[in-house]
Each structure stands twice: as C-alpha cells, then as structure tokens.
Amino acid sequence: MKKITFPHMGYMNVPVKTFFESLGYEVLIPPKISRKTLDLGVKYGPEFACLPLKINLGNFIEAMEEGADVLIMGGGCGPCRFGYYAEVQQEILKDLGYEFEIFVIEPGILKNFNKIKNIFGNIPYSKIIPSAKLAWKKALVMDDIYKMVLENRAKEKETDIIDQIYNDFLEEIDNLMTIDAIEEINSKYSNKINQSIGEYKQGIEIRVGLVGEIYLVLEPYVNLDIEKKLGQLGVSVEKNLYITSWLKHFLHLSKEQEVIEKKAEKYLKNFVGGHGIDSIGNTVRYAEKGFDGVVQLAPFTCMPEIISESILPSVSKEENIPILSLFFDEHSGDAGLQTRLEAFVDLIVRRKQNKEGILYA
Amino acid sequence: MLDKNKENSYFLGVDVGSVSTDIALLDYFGNLITKKYLRTKGQPVRVLQEGLSSLKKEYDEINILGVGTTGSGRNLAGVILGSDVVKNEISTHAVAASKLVSDVQTVIEIGGQDSKIIIIRDGIAVDFAMNSVCAAGTGSFLDQQASRLEIDIKDFGGYALKAESPVRIAGRCSVFAESDMIHKQQLGYDLPEIIAGLCEAMVRNYLNNVAKGKDIRTPIVFQGGVAANVGIKKAFEKELGEEVYVPEYHDVMGAIGAGLLARENILYKKNKTKFKGFDITDIDFKTKSFECDACPNKCEVVNIYQDGQLIARWGFKCTKWEAV
Numbered sequence A: 001m002k003k004i005t006f007p008h009m010g011y012m013n014v015p016v017k018t019f020f021e022s023l024g025y026e027v028l029i030p031p032k033i034s035r036k037t038l039d040l041g042v043k044y045g046p047e048f049a050c051l052p053l054k055i056n057l058g059n060f061i062e063a064m065e066e067g068a069d070v071l072i073m074g075g076g077c078g079p080c081r082f083g084y085y086a087e088v089q090q091e092i093l094k095d096l097g098y099e100f101e102i103f104v105i106e107p108g109i110l111k112n113f114n115k116i117k118n119i120f121g122n123i124p125y126s127k128i129i130p131s132a133k134l135a136w137k138k139a140l141v142m143d144d145i146y147k148m149v150l151e152n153r154a155k156e157k158e159t160d161i162i163d164q165i166y167n168d169f170l171e172e173i174d175n176l177m178t179i180d181a182i183e184e185i186n187s188k189y190s191n192k193i194n195q196s197i198g199e200y201k202q203g204i205e206i207r208v209g210l211v212g213e214i215y216l217v218l219e220p221y222v223n224l225d226i227e228k229k230l231g232q233l234g235v236s237v238e239k240n241l242y243i244t245s246w247l248k249h250f251l252h253l254s255k256e257q258e259v260i261e262k263k264a265e266k267y268l269k270n271f272v273g274g275h276g277i278d279s280i281g282n283t284v285r286y287a288e289k290g291f292d293g294v295v296q297l298a299p300f301t302c303m304p305e306i307i308s309e310s311i312l313p314s315v316s317k318e319e320n321i322p323i324l325s326l327f328f329d330e331h332s333g334d335a336g337l338q339t340r341l342e343a344f345v346d347l348i349v350r351r352k353q354n355k356e357g358i359l360y361a
Numbered sequence B: 001m002l003d004k005n006k007e008n009s010y011f012l013g014v015d016v017g018s019v020s021t022d023i024a025l026l027d028y029f030g031n032l033i034t035k036k037y038l039r040t041k042g043q044p045v046r047v048l049q050e051g052l053s054s055l056k057k058e059y060d061e062i063n064i065l066g067v068g069t070t071g072s073g074r075n076l077a078g079v080i081l082g083s084d085v086v087k088n089e090i091s092t093h094a095v096a097a098s099k100l101v102s103d104v105q106t107v108i109e110i111g112g113q114d115s116k117i118i119i120i121r122d123g124i125a126v127d128f129a130m131n132s133v134c135a136a137g138t139g140s141f142l143d144q145q146a147s148r149l150e151i152d153i154k155d156f157g158g159y160a161l162k163a164e165s166p167v168r169i170a171g172r173c174s175v176f177a178e179s180d181m182i183h184k185q186q187l188g189y190d191l192p193e194i195i196a197g198l199c200e201a202m203v204r205n206y207l208n209n210v211a212k213g214k215d216i217r218t219p220i221v222f223q224g225g226v227a228a229n230v231g232i233k234k235a236f237e238k239e240l241g242e243e244v245y246v247p248e249y250h251d252v253m254g255a256i257g258a259g260l261l262a263r264e265n266i267l268y269k270k271n272k273t274k275f276k277g278f279d280i281t282d283i284d285f286k287t288k289s290f291e292c293d294a295c296p297n298k299c300e301v302v303n304i305y306q307d308g309q310l311i312a313r314w315g316f317k318c319t320k321w322e323a324v
Ligand code: SF4
Pocket: B292, B293, B294, B295, B296, B297, B298, B299, B301, B316, B317, B318, B319, B320, B321
C-alpha cells in the first residue's frame, strides 16, 4: 500500500493524517523537525532558498527513509517563491535517487482530476465529505485550545503547566475519530487550562500580536518557539494566521481577507505575494484593538515580508504601536532572539509604566 | 535603614560579553565610582572572579546593596554572583545612556561582536534594532583590519583624522570591505585615506543595515568599545550631519545600566539583595557542556557546578534536563 507523507507545519499533521486515514490510506508522518531535518535541508537545498523550503525538504527525505512514497506538498501562484518549491524539491529528491509520486495542492487543483485519481484511486464524494468534516473539526478545536495556550502562558500558575496540559491534549486528540469525542476533549482541556491560570508574570497585562509569513508563524521549530518564549516573559499572544483561517481564505469561505486588505489600504494597496499585505492589515487591526505591540516573523530573504518590513515603521508611528521585525534562517540562534524579545517586553512594560507615571531609573 | 550606610554602600553592575567582561561600581546615588574592562578570553567565570577580588582589594570596606548582570553571559554571571536583576544588553544600554545624557533620543552602540541602535523618547526606549548576521562594523572586524594594515587599533582613529579625502570603500559586508580595502591599498592610496574610507564604509553599512528605517534624532550618544575610535565618530558626524556625543565611560555602559537597574530594584521596589558576597572569588565554579544525544536535536547542554554541585543548566530544547 502507498504511504502518504507531507511536510510539518505546526500541528497540521494531526488533521491531515486524520483525513487520509479515515479514507483508508496509510500515512507516514515525518519525524519531528530536529537539527537533523534542518541539516539535511541545508545540505541538499539551494543555499539562497528560504528556510521553509529547506525544512520541507528535510521532512521529505526523513519520511522517505522510513518508507513514504507519496508526497503531498502545497503550491501556489503569484510573486512569492513558494509556488515553485514543489518543483524544485521534486528535482532535488529525484537527483538523490528517491522514487515517489508527488501531489501538489494548488489553486485549480480540482480541474486536474485525473492526476488525483491516478495517485489516490477512485474515492467517492460520499466518503470524502465525512472525512473532511472530521479533519476540519479537529483543526478547529486545535486552534481553539491553542488560542487559550497563547493567551494564558503569561499567567500560568506554575512554570510550564500550560504546555504540559497542551501536550496531553495533542496526544489525546490525535487518535479521536468521532466529532463527539473531539467536542468532549475540547471542553475538558479548556477547563484544565482555565484552572491553571493565576497572576500575570509581569504584574500587568501585555498583549502582543504576531504577524508574518505563514510557515514562520505556524512552525515553532523554525521560529525558535517564540510564542513560548513570549509567554514565559509574561506576554499574551494572539495571531490571525491558522491553518483553518488560511483554508477558509483558500476556499473562499470567509470575508476576513477583505477586512485585512481594507485595513492595509492606507499603507499598501497591492498584493505583494505571500502574507505581505496581511502583515500590514493585521498590524493595523492589533493597534486598533489596543494591543501593546506586534512581532513580525519571516524567513530571511522573504520578498513579501521584506516589503511589509519596510512599510511597518510608518505603521508603527502612525498607529502608535511598537513593532519588532524578526527574520530567521538556519543561522538564527536562541540567544539573539531571547535578547531581542526581553528588550521588546521591557520597552512595552516601561511604556506602560510611563503612562501611569511610575518610572524610576 | 539604608540611609545610614549611604557612605560605603554600592551597587554592582556586570556585563559579560564574548569579548569583554565589564564591571561597574556605582555609589548609593547611582554615580560611577570605578570600572573595570577585562578581556573575557573564553573564561567568563575566572575573569569575573579576578575582577571582583581586585575590587575587594581596592575598597576594604564595601557594602554591596544590589547586583545586576547583563550581556550574552548574563545568566551565567547571574547564577554565580547571585544577581538581583538579569537584563538584556539593549535595556541596560538604554538605561545607562538616559542616565548620563538625560534627553538622549538616539543611542548608537557598537561593541566587539554586536552593534545596535536604540531609539529613546522621553527617557524610555521606544524602538531598537540589532545586527543579525553581518559582523561588518563591529569591534572585532576593526581589530582584524588594523592588524592587516599593521597598525595598533588605538592609533586607527588618529590615522583617519589625518585623511584629506577618504577613498570610497565598498562596505556592503565585511568580506567586500576587506577585499576592496586591499585593492585600494594596491592602487597606492595613503594609509590615512584608506582608514578614513574604511570608517566611512562601516558607518554607511551600520546606517543601511542596523539603523535602517529608524528615526534618528539628536542628541545622539555613541557608546560601546568602538566609540573610542575617533575615526568612526567623525564618520558618523559627517554622514548624519549632526554632533555625536561619546560618554566618558562609553565602554562599560552595559555594566552601568545593569547596576542602575539593580539600584532601581532594591531602592524602589524594596527587594532584598541576593548577592552571594565577595567570597565567591574563592569558590570553585566549573562549567561543563555536553551534547545530548537522546534525540536528533543534539543540544549543547551547559552545566554549572559550584564546588562540585550542579547549580544551573541550560541549552536544551525539551524538558529532559529541566530539573537541576
Ligand atoms: S536536550 Fe532534549 S531536545 Fe535537546 S537533544 Fe536532548 S532530548 Fe533532544
């Protein structure tokens, strides 16, 4: 039987695996992203490609070493290199001597029905719909719980307790195959999190919004666990980018994108690829909602985010909100990130204290 | 209670970086009494102990009210000293600059390995940036070039001031700058012209990469080890068209800031100091690191031992080594 695999991106593996398994396929999740994954990607990927391509490549190699032979990859169009990742990766993997089939999910995919049939066989709609519903439900619940994690690490009663609860949750949800069971653990874990909330670590509430390129925003390995670092510094984090929100946009199920573009209009009117315009629009929204700061995350050399990075200083000034732009590549280190985050949090705390007139040194 | 002892009561600020370890001794009111600028040479613990013991010798009656540490070795130093405040180097530099120049709006800081810009308004930092990948324009790059040109780094700036018309050196990154500099040397330009050109290239590089998009306003304070270099200072002034102010203790501003924050912590927040005392100079500290091979991450885990006992540990990505 064919073994399906796909790259990691945050916890996307859970719902995607559920989808294919409930259709009766065998799924092989690549080993968790590690130093080794990155090393493989850096070794075989083009030097100037951005970090996501390298990690995806490492994921594929590691999964194929374990026996995967059908690769699923995202594609795209527009002024961002992501659109040709799948092509580049295919060539590299072929050169390395692997044998596989690859299936690229991109706009207009349904027109190419024969290819789908060739790879996956004939699957009736009546089977696909319930599988998709189940996977979708999982993804939504995972987002809900994760939103709570992001908000509440800043005031957890004991260090790391929220992450422990969250890890238990991830383990439990992985194997659930009914909508009811998923509902049930949603309320179970929301309660658990609610019970572990105490005082703000910084003594005051600090809210920061995350914007940027989707892979960097969703994958903790490449963003060096920035959300956890912020949480431990006493910051409540919010973001707008989730797999579900991206899919809603991709499938034209939500009006969110129009709102974002409307907010960005004053600073950027054109689509620049990736999530460039979202970074601007969402920053404006966070400022309007009274957030204390915004952090932008992107891979080094990411064109759409470089464009927004150059616009963000004016947004910061006009909307009166501090912004920290962070670009990551395989050389990014924990220490440098920690220093910047601590300084950013200090800056926010002092700003707030200053408003209340309690500034000493 | 504290007031009685204002006379011989001090605050200690320590900045442990990869190149230098700086110690600042502040009086009760936060004024600098003495400073030490030591080479870290890969042995932060030894250097720190030596620095403290020489401080102890100079002041026989010395009452430390609080300690702050900063720099890339801030956690290490914090554990060893029993520090009250462990702060990142951006915050400490901002605090120190505001104390010395009360209306400062821009801080340019260039040290051995890092360079940063801090934007300050009404006494608080509102924006900052740090060099990320490129080491061009830091102290170690200048050291290298000085030795390549066979001059003492101390004379570097003096040469630059003698230049009549600096040559233009491509300064996009350290590799470009270096090869272009050699090229200009081969073309027969005089040393002062080349050195001044290099200073200007460094400043352009800093302004285009680190300070890019930042709102630079006066007063501008230039601090860090490189601020001693009059050639770089002049190049900044030429490029910005503004006066650049170098504080007297520009090389230990991080340590001063750490001391000031410790002072704030003790005097205003009324905390009690955790300082372990000068005896720590006799304690046997050891750092040992090993590569964890329990998973493909292969983390470099660092252990700190005090008299053979493990007191701190970091460097791991999972929870495996959390318990000390
Ligand atoms: S410390 Fe944890 S994450 Fe790091 S190599 Fe060991 S097991 Fe892996």
